[in-house]
Amino acid sequence: MMNPAKQTIGVCYYPEHWPESRWEEDARLMVAAGITHVRIGEFAWSKLEPNPGAYNFDWLDKSFDVLHRHGLKVVLGTPTATPPKWLVDRMPDMLAVDENGQIRGFGSRRHYCFSHEEYRKECARITTEFAERYGKHPALIAWQTDNEYGCHDTVLSYSDAALKGFRNWLAQKYQSPDAMNRAWGNIFWSMEYRSFDEVELPNLTVTEPNPAHVMDFRRYSSDQVKSFNKLQTDIIRKHSNAPIGHNFMGSYTDFDHYAVSEDLDIATWDSYPIGFLDRDSSDDENKARYLGVGDPDLQAFHHDLYRACGEVRNGAVDGRWWVMEQQPGPVNWAPYNPAPYPGAVELWAWEAFAAGAELVSYFRWRQPSFAQEQMHEALLLPNGEFNEGYHVCEKISKMLKQMDSKAQVVRADVALVFDYESQWAWEIQPQGKDFSYIELVMRYYRALRRQGINVDVIPPTKEAVTGRKLIIMPGMFNVSEDFAAALESSKAVILAGPRSGSKDENFQIVQDLPPGALRKLINIKITRVESRPPHSPVLLQDDLAFEGWREFVVPEAGVSASMQSEDGHDAIFENDRMIYLAGRPNAPLADYIVTAALDKAGVAATRLHRDIRVRDNNNVRYIFNYGPETIDCSELIGDAQLVFGAASLAPRSVTAYKL
Amino acid sequence: MMNPAKQTIGVCYYPEHWPESRWEEDARLMVAAGITHVRIGEFAWSKLEPNPGAYNFDWLDKSFDVLHRHGLKVVLGTPTATPPKWLVDRMPDMLAVDENGQIRGFGSRRHYCFSHEEYRKECARITTEFAERYGKHPALIAWQTDNEYGCHDTVLSYSDAALKGFRNWLAQKYQSPDAMNRAWGNIFWSMEYRSFDEVELPNLTVTEPNPAHVMDFRRYSSDQVKSFNKLQTDIIRKHSNAPIGHNFMGSYTDFDHYAVSEDLDIATWDSYPIGFLDRDSSDDENKARYLGVGDPDLQAFHHDLYRACGEVRNGAVDGRWWVMEQQPGPVNWAPYNPAPYPGAVELWAWEAFAAGAELVSYFRWRQPSFAQEQMHEALLLPNGEFNEGYHVCEKISKMLKQMDSKAQVVRADVALVFDYESQWAWEIQPQGKDFSYIELVMRYYRALRRQGINVDVIPPTKEAVTGRKLIIMPGMFNVSEDFAAALESSKAVILAGPRSGSKDENFQIVQDLPPGALRKLINIKITRVESRPPHSPVLLQDDLAFEGWREFVVPEAGVSASMQSEDGHDAIFENDRMIYLAGRPNAPLADYIVTAALDKAGVAATRLHRDIRVRDNNNVRYIFNYGPETIDCSELIGDAQLVFGAASLAPRSVTAYKL
Amino acid sequence: MMNPAKQTIGVCYYPEHWPESRWEEDARLMVAAGITHVRIGEFAWSKLEPNPGAYNFDWLDKSFDVLHRHGLKVVLGTPTATPPKWLVDRMPDMLAVDENGQIRGFGSRRHYCFSHEEYRKECARITTEFAERYGKHPALIAWQTDNEYGCHDTVLSYSDAALKGFRNWLAQKYQSPDAMNRAWGNIFWSMEYRSFDEVELPNLTVTEPNPAHVMDFRRYSSDQVKSFNKLQTDIIRKHSNAPIGHNFMGSYTDFDHYAVSEDLDIATWDSYPIGFLDRDSSDDENKARYLGVGDPDLQAFHHDLYRACGEVRNGAVDGRWWVMEQQPGPVNWAPYNPAPYPGAVELWAWEAFAAGAELVSYFRWRQPSFAQEQMHEALLLPNGEFNEGYHVCEKISKMLKQMDSKAQVVRADVALVFDYESQWAWEIQPQGKDFSYIELVMRYYRALRRQGINVDVIPPTKEAVTGRKLIIMPGMFNVSEDFAAALESSKAVILAGPRSGSKDENFQIVQDLPPGALRKLINIKITRVESRPPHSPVLLQDDLAFEGWREFVVPEAGVSASMQSEDGHDAIFENDRMIYLAGRPNAPLADYIVTAALDKAGVAATRLHRDIRVRDNNNVRYIFNYGPETIDCSELIGDAQLVFGAASLAPRSVTAYKL
Ligand SMILES: [Zn+2]
Ligand SMILES: [Zn+2]
Ligand SMILES: [Zn+2]
Incomplete structure (x- = not known):
């Protein structure tokens, strides 16, 4: 980065939940904890416009003033994720419809269909009000559009509005029904x-609909999120120079985050390490081990993914990303909600800062009783x-200042492609019921982390692959001729498979068999x-094995095959x-193949302890111990200068040293 | 009780299923088996009113006459659980609507929405017909309103009638929307x-609705059951002096049974020990052990619960309760339907009589072929x-006569609070997906039974806690100031936690943190x-542990903490x-804490064999062996005088001795 | 059979998927592989009638011509399983409605309700066009009506059309509501x-509907399939002498296949051995063992079942059956889709030919990319x-010619009753949740196969039981007086139970208790x-046990009881x-009882290795090794003359020898 940003702490704040008389005290305590950024506003529509057109911005003005007076910076969210009841009652068909044809009603949040034109006008109206009123406020540091697009499975709506929109979208794409x-x-x-x-929407068919039909509906739906968001960013930019972000979610893939990020200045995401642990497919031993700290790789993967999103609009040089919401204690929404282990809340902050986050912002300031x-x-x-998280803020904000820590991650030698269309493709056509694209990508990502590698997660673009030493692209559904050419000219070593390049853009099997355009790079069928x-x-x-997926491959000239299965088929082609790789690797095989690929690419690797992870930022290397035991990492550190922590890492602790 | 009732046997009878020519023989056989009470009428609407307004009471008159002539007493059920098709066709919107918005149609039973005003008028009409015609019949011994309110999940209806009713209910409760x-x-x-x-009904929201919204809908729905029932009891009382009951169900909590019982003279329930075994969360070893006899504590718990319900209207002195339907063999509705073990049918009867039942009535007289x-x-x-159950009736009725057995249970030293709102609260907000209020209460109940304690299950009222030595109240959602004061003035030892007192009546976290009003009794946070x-x-x-739930507690002045967890937090505060108790106890911990509490309260306990349970009534102590092996209980009995049975209890047998 | 047919190979072909320029090459390659029969047309409605009434038969004419020119025979399918969108839009209420009241929309296939009269007229119209145009074409060898009736659970529809039809059907059946x-x-x-x-349809009731109500709806729905099919066969027969078949499915029982077969000349079915393996209830060891070859008995059972269907119309002498679709490699529709083991595709073909199939037709010619x-x-x-299956065709077609192999199965001594109403009955009333009629029948079928017995699966008719030595009829819901008399006069040994003969035709428990009419044959209650x-x-x-189901039986005069359970009840009555047999046998007990019954009937049995099966056709005995190891069967073969294969069978191989 040109001007790397200082790393700092933020919080999500709902002044509307508390008496005005408390606001000063809140601001004072925030400052005392070293908090600099405060997100407000994003669910407050009913308070701001209690009756149609009758605005009440007084309280929000006062909130800005109080925070400003204390030197705090405001991140202002548009309130479009929670339209008030009166608005819904005026246009009941703005509600989304689920896959079973059921209307998704008022009474919680995100009760709107992205395709509804009249609701978009209402969003434009309220966003204009916000932008005009606060766009140049001296406390304003950034904008957030809406809140967690897609949360509660709200991207796909099977409403009349969506049907109408989809038909138009198809007409524009194909021009003729025959095409x-x-x-x-x-x-x-x-x-x-x-x-x-x-054409109908692809739900409620007798048996599965045409995968190409579904894929186009997934693309259409993703496009609606992008255009819904762009409607707001266009309005905001007319009235404000503050950068714009949106808070993405973890493990959420129903729209193309790269595409939405084209209209954002900062990618932010909401990180709940414990809440997500339950979603992964690991066994109970693993889940018990990391119960109060979360999966050692899942938040890291998202940090890398959203760093990539932060680079989409302005290119890597100006890429910016934040954790907009960071878990500070037990949450309410997972099947089980354990408490963080001692040290875990602090560890999470450092994992984000080590991945180049400018801001780690906690959700939320004060637990509501209602x-x-x-x-x-x-x-x-x-x-x-005070709860535990408050004290963690105090501690970390001091350390950041002492370190003069900045967001400055170096472009990684190793890139791992993550592609939203591929996720949709294999949801539509898993072919084996446990096949998941993101889980397949994670198998490679975990193996890379276990070798101590800094990884860039990337979209499948020419820009993203240029200058890499190793590019890994498992399961990428459709490899275009252009992207294959970009890979070819990148000079990088490529590791692909299974399923990579197996379909064309119309969800048809590629001509003359998979891996399609990749055959330019490796001549197999x-x-x-x-x-x-x-x-x-x-x-x-x-202990090497394929789990769930295996391919039968015919190597042609120039390709060597190795490692036969017990039933006599070659597994690796090179x-x-x-x-x-002709199958889905279990963990040992992922380690094996990633190590081989790193070696082929000339990238040095260090096999780490099961619980240890490392990460570099701003000339500092961070070591994380996610495990329950103290682990001596002095060999790893050698005689480097410690920034904080000890060479022997206590459970769920972090050590940092100068690179 | 002032005039303790003689304990006797009844049966549920459907003369409309059989040719009139058989009725005399049926009555004769009933009398021969010692049966005294016969329930009839509760599903016979279509037979009584085959066309709108065209009644046909002849056959029911004759049934009364035949039974009366044989000296049998009639319990008459109103037929409102099964409105005929012609009635439904005249007001199709009387049908309930499920959570998914689906109408619940005709073709089985309970096809009505409690909120439907027009259907209530029809119920009033048919009930008036019944009351006028049979209210003073010399054979009439009691009334039953409707049948198994709530069976098949019929309390919660999401119909237009319910929406309208709910809005009115809210308006009356809150007076203003702002409130x-x-x-x-x-x-x-x-x-x-x-x-x-x-305001909408709290179903079909995008994500979870506001818990306070749901709680009020649960309260509203429970109130509808109460007022639906009261409509009938008010009519009946105008025409009849016979006491009124309703047959409640096991493990069913969707309405407040105490509240409905305010309008009943007798609480009755339908006991199916084998059918319920499958619903409990115990392991396969336990389920296999008790396959043909049922859980050793579940029916007992309900006996105690419905004895409490029987006390609501007139106070404990006149409390009356029955088993209205007792399983006599395999049933049809559980996932699997095993046969009772030899001895089990008899054991069930004694478990009820030992708990003070006036009547054990079998379901049903004769198995229909259709x-x-x-x-x-x-x-x-x-x-x-004859099937097995007939012979059991013969035997038990003789023994009851020999013993001159009466329903006379003494108020217990130990009371266990069971509160319907708490059940709803933790269904709405389990916070951990396996958290169940009734299951938590059962953990304490089982521990008490394992110590040989007679327990009263009680509602959270001043009357119910007065004069106790020990009151146990796990998980009670909202402890009012009044109830806390009643506890305080009761002089009893109190055992509470987890989750006790954690919310206020608006489903908000209590001010200044849980346990809220209980802090008067123990100063912790x-x-x-x-x-x-x-x-x-x-x-x-x-082997002591918390399962699924744990709290972090700060003890204040005067409170001592003990028993640290392996990860260093105190578990018990006193x-x-x-x-x-700061968590959900596993069975060993439940035994430990209950034993400690009994000791603190000065209540003597005897640790029983896993399969043995005891219970006192009418100066007789009953010992039950639920297990597969013969167990010698001579130490327990000492030199007391046996009423029946032997000191060495065969599998699934009962022994009784004088206290 | 009088004129046993030569056994041959076919294929399912979709010329409309490929350029016309390829058709000649396709035909040439088919002939080269020894293929003689080609099924076409059954999904091509939109191509044949792109606009209402505007037919386009040119391409189909050409397809006929190309195939004819190469000497290939055409099986022509009517396209009624896939009505085009314009047709659906003209009569949207032709769509079926699922049990939840949800319309099953356009976008895949089988989007019609069998009860819809207007859609039937459209089917008559297009079938007439087909029959008139191709009914006498020299290439035409047979017809197929529609495609896989009932696939995707499409027999039961809860539409308005079905409601109207059902009411009429009831009126005709019962004449008066009272009846x-x-x-x-x-x-x-x-x-x-x-x-x-x-009367309503029996869905969406509050709790379970009356089983008799459901049973009549099941019968009505099955009747609709029969009359829907007959509408087409009647039209076809007016214009064509070619025999008519329909391709039934495996493990599919929602309509009575015997009844539909009354209107068919050939019974055909679609055999996917690997895809079905996942559906059976065996354990993981078994599923892993047979992963790539399928259950050793499931396809065999269906061969026997559809051979029985082929005999319905013309009697056993002219019975004809085909495998219309045979799996040649991994499929797409099972939860997991493994590849066939080496040898498996060939084994499947021989298993069909050994069971008397005239034709094994592969699905499909060429894998579509879309x-x-x-x-x-x-x-x-x-x-x-070429894919693997092509080479298998080449090989098998040559062997068939060498052997001059003909479809000629001898009527078996042992018959196993399979009855569709019984399947519906126990789906409606399982009484224990894992009770399945077809699974119960399979327990006996497997035991017979393990003893090396040729079995005829039969409908419960007098014709089918005549001349047998042993008739096995587990779980047969309703045994009519006529069928009991037929059994009695058959002289065969009868093996029945559990649940056999327990209900009458109105789904009532038989008078004077089960086994009802069977009491003529064995006097038990x-x-x-x-x-x-x-x-x-x-x-x-x-290791003998009852699993899931046990009956308590009172033997009367002339009946002896044997084999007590550990809890003291007799298990076998004779x-x-x-x-x-008074319960559901586990595998060892099934072996035991089947062996005893064979012995009693004087039928010789040979206990086979777990993986070995045998089957006779056309004076040849086939031995199949479904297992992973080589098995020596020389003792079985003795000094008989080998037709092909070796006495030592490689994994998934077949050996044949002269009888
Ligand atoms: Zn502090
Ligand atoms: Zn008797
Ligand atoms: Zn070949």
Whole structure:
């Protein structure tokens, strides 16, 4: 980065929940904890416009003033995730409709369909009010559009508005029904359409709909999120120079975050390490081990992913990313909600800062005693007393100042492609019921982290692959000719498979068989794939195995094959540029193949202890101990100068040293 | 009791299923088996009013006459659980609507919405017909209103009638929308309402609705059951002096049974020990052990609960309760339907009589060969021959006469609070997905039974706690100031926690933190709670542990803490009056804490064999062996005089001796 | 058979998916592989009638011509499983409605309700066009009506059309509502109807509907499939002499296949051995063992079942059956889709031919690169190159010619009754949740196969039981007096139970208790049944046990009882003609009882290795090794003359020798 930002602490604040008389005290305590950024406003529509057109901005003006007076910077959220009841009652068809045709009603949040034109006008109206009133306020440091697009599965809506929008979108894309029929292969099962107005949404069919039909609906739906967001960013930019962000979520892929990020200055995300642990597919031993600290790789992956999103608009040089919401204690929304282990809250902050976050902002300032999130802990207890997170803020903000810590991550030698369309593709067509694209990508990501590698997660673009030493791209659904050419000219070693390059953009099997355009890079042909249940992995050698997915590959000239399965099929295919893995690797095989690829690419690796992870930022290397035991890392550190921590890392602790 | 009732046997009878020519023989056989009470009428609407307004009471008159002639007493049920098709077709919107917005149609039973005003008028009409015709019949011994309110999840209806009723109910409760907004915390997520007519039912929201919103809907729905029932009892009382009951169900909590019981003279319930075994959360070893006899504590708990209900209207002195339907063989409605073990049917009867039941009435007289319950066994086989249950009746009725057995249970020293609102609260907000209020209460109840204690299950009222030595109240959602004061003045030792007193009546976290009003009794503050998955209990010492739930407690002056968890937090908090347990106890910990509390309260306890339970009534102590092996209980009995049975109890047998 | 047919190979072909320029090459390659039969047309409605009434038969004419020119025979399918969108838009209420009241929309296939009269007219119209145009084409060898009736659970539709049809059907069956009320037992729960127009479909009731109500709806729905099919066969027969078939499915029982077969000349079915493996209830060891070859008995059972269907119309002498679709590689629709083991595809073909199939036809010719089945492998790869299945065709077609193999199965001594109404009955009333009729029948079928027995699966008719030595009829819901008489006069040994003969045709418990009409054959009375969860089998002796179901039986004069359970009840009841088994046998008990019954019937049995199966056709005995190890079968073969294969069978191989 040109002007690396100082790393700092923020908080999410809801002055509307508390008496005005408390606001001064809140601001004073924030400053005392070293907090510099305060997000407000994003759910307050009913308070700001209690009756149609009758605004009440007084209280928000006062909130700005109080915070400003204390030197705090405001991140202002547009309130469009929670339209008030009167608005919904005026246009009830703005509500989204779920896959079963059920209207998703008022009474919580995100009760709108992205395709609804009239609701978009209402959003434009309230955003204009916000932008005009606060766009140049001296306390304003940034904007947030809406809140957590897609949360509660709200991207896909099967409403009349969506149907109308989808038909128009198809008409624009294909121009003629025949072109669409050919692209989708509608000759199959007599699904041919005579006009775009005959096309339905791909829900409630007798059996599965055409995957190409679903894929276009997924693209359409993702596009609606982008245009919904852009409507707001365009308005804001007319009235304000403050940068704009949106708070993305973890493990959420129903829209293309890169595409939305084209209209954002800062990518932010909401990190809940414990809440997410339950979602991963690891076994109980693993879940018990990391119960109060979270998966050692999942938040890290998202830091890397959203750092990539932060680079989309302005290019890597100006890429900026934040943790907009950081878990400070037990939450309310996971199946089980354990408390963080001692040290965990602090560890999470450093994991984000080490990944180049400018800001770690806690959710939220004070635990409300009421409504849906009353069991979600905050920096303050419901009665206003300090909770654990408050003290963590105090400590970390001091350390950041001492270190003069800045967000300055170096472009990584190793890049891992994460592609939203591929996620949709394999949700639409898993072929084996446990096949998940993001889980497949995570298998490689985890293996890289276990080797102590700094990874950039990247979109499949020419810009992102340029200058890398190693590019890993498992399961990428559609590899365009252009992207294959970019890979070829990148000089990087490529590790791909399984399923990489197996479909064209119309969700058809690539001509002359997979891996399609990748055959330019490695001359193989995949003639058969199989998916297998968990009780029947494909054993290779020792503890190496394919789990759930295996491909039968015919190598052609210049390709060597190695490592036969016990049933006699080659598993790994290689030439001087590229490695293709013909199945979904278990953890030992992921370690094996990643190590081989790093070696081929000339990237040095260090095999780490199961619980240890490392990460570099701003010429500092951070070491994280996610485990329950003290671990001696003095060999790793050598005689480098410690910034903080000790060479022997206590459970869930962090040590930093100068690079 | 002032005039303790003689304990006797009854049966549920459907003369409309059988030719009139058989009725005399049926009555004769009933009398021969010692049966004295016969319930009839409760599903017979279509037979009594085959066309609108065209009544046909002849057959029911004759049934009364036949039974009366044989000296049998009639319990008459109103037929409102099964309105005929013609009635439904005249007002189709009387049908209930499920949580997904689906109408619940005709074709089985309980096809009505409690909120439907027109259907209530129809119920009033048919009840008036019944009351006028049979209210003073010499055979009439009691009334039953409707049948199993709530069965098949029919309390909660999301119909238009319910919406209209709910809005009126809210208007009456809160008087102004602002008051409701404040009580619910609707400022959160812009859920503020400008009028009561903006409020929707709390289903089909995008994500979870406001818990306060749901809680009020649960209260509203429970109130509808009460007023629906009261409509009938008011009519009946105008025409009849016979006492009125309703047959409640086991493990069913969707309405407040205490509140409905305010309008009943007798609480009755339907006991199916084998059918319920499958619902409990115990392991397969336990389920296999008690397969043909049922859980040793579940029916006992309900006996105690409904004895409490029987006391609500007239106070404990006149409290009356019955088993209205007792399982006599395999049933049809559980996932699996095993046969009772030899001895089990008899054991169940004594468990009820020992708990003070006036009547144990079998369901049903003769197994029908047709319709939904054709696989539900009865006292007679479908062909009219004797089944096992008939012979059990013969035997028990003789023994009751020999013993001159009366319903006379002494008020227990130990009371266990069971509170319906708490059940709703933790269904609405489990916070950990396996958290269940009734299951938590059962953990304490089982521990008490394992110590050989007679327990009164009680509502949270001043009357119920007065004069106790020990009061146990785990998980009680909202402890009012009044109830806390009643506890304080009761002189009893109090055992509470976890979650006790954590919310106010508006489903908000109590001011200045839990346990709220209980802080008068024990000065502690709960600053954090966590829920944990089954793989990660909180280990204390030896085999004692918290399962799923743990609280972090700050003791203040006068409170001592003991028993640290392995991760270093205190688990038990105590002063001279009260014990607070900071988590959900596993069985060993429940035994430990209950034993400690009994000791503190000066109540003598005897640790029983796993399969043995005891219970006192009418100066007789009953010993039950629920297990598969013969168990010698001579030490327990000492030199007391045996009433029946032997000191060495065969599997599933009962022994009784004089106290 | 009088003129046994030569056994041959076919394929399913979709010329409309590929350029016309390729058709010649396709035909040439088919002939080269020994393929003689080609099925076409069954999903091509939109291509044949792109606009209402504007037909485009040119391409189909050309397809016929190309195939004809190469000497290939055409099986022509009517396209009624996939009506085009324009047709659906003209009559949207033709769509089926699922059990939840949800319309099942356009976008895949089978989007029609069998009860819709207007859609039937459209089917008659297009079938007439087909029949007139191709009914006498020299290439035409057979017809197929529609495609896989019932696939995707499409037999049961809860539409308005179905409601109207059902009411009429009831009126015709019962003539008066009172007769229906009596038959169903509607007096129970006041379910009495005053007119047929008051009857609803049996979905969306508050709790379970009357089983008799559901049973009649199941019968009605099955009848609709029969009449829907007959509409087409009647039209076809007016214009064509070619025989007519329909491709049934595996493990599919929602309509009576015997009844539909009354209107068919050939029964065909679609065999996917790997795809079905996942559906059976065996354990993981078994599923892993047979992962790539399928269950050793499931396809065999269906071969026997559809051979029986092929005999319905013309009697056994002319019975004909085909495998219309045979899996040639991994498919796309099972939860997991493994590849066939080496040898498996060939083994499947021989298993069919050994069971008397005239034709084994592969699905499909070439894997499409597009739409729903793009991951379903075919004889050719998507790029037109050979896949494994093509080479298997080449090989098998040559062997068939060498052997001059004909479809000629001898009527078996042992018959196993499979009855569709019984399947519906126990779906409606499982009584224990894991009770499945077809699974119960399979327990006996497997035991027979393990003893090396050729079995005929039969409908419960006099014709089918005549001349047998042993008839096995577990779980047969309703044994009519006529069928009991047929059994009696058959001279065969009868093995029945559990649940056999327990209900009458109105779904009432038989008068004077089960086994009802079977009491003529064995004088016992079943007084109690119980269902038990998997953790609690009823142990008999050694490893013999009842799983899930046990009956308590009172034997009367002439019946001897044997084999007591550990809890003291007799398990097996026998007289000189009949054996009644009082529970659901585990595999060892099934072996035991089947062996005893074979012995009693004087049928010789040979206990086979776990992986070995045998089957006779056309004076040849086939031995199949479904297992992973080489197995020496020389003892089995003795000095018979080998037709192909070796006495030592490699994994998944077949050996044949002259009988
Ligand atoms: Zn502090
Ligand atoms: Zn008797
Ligand atoms: Zn070949």
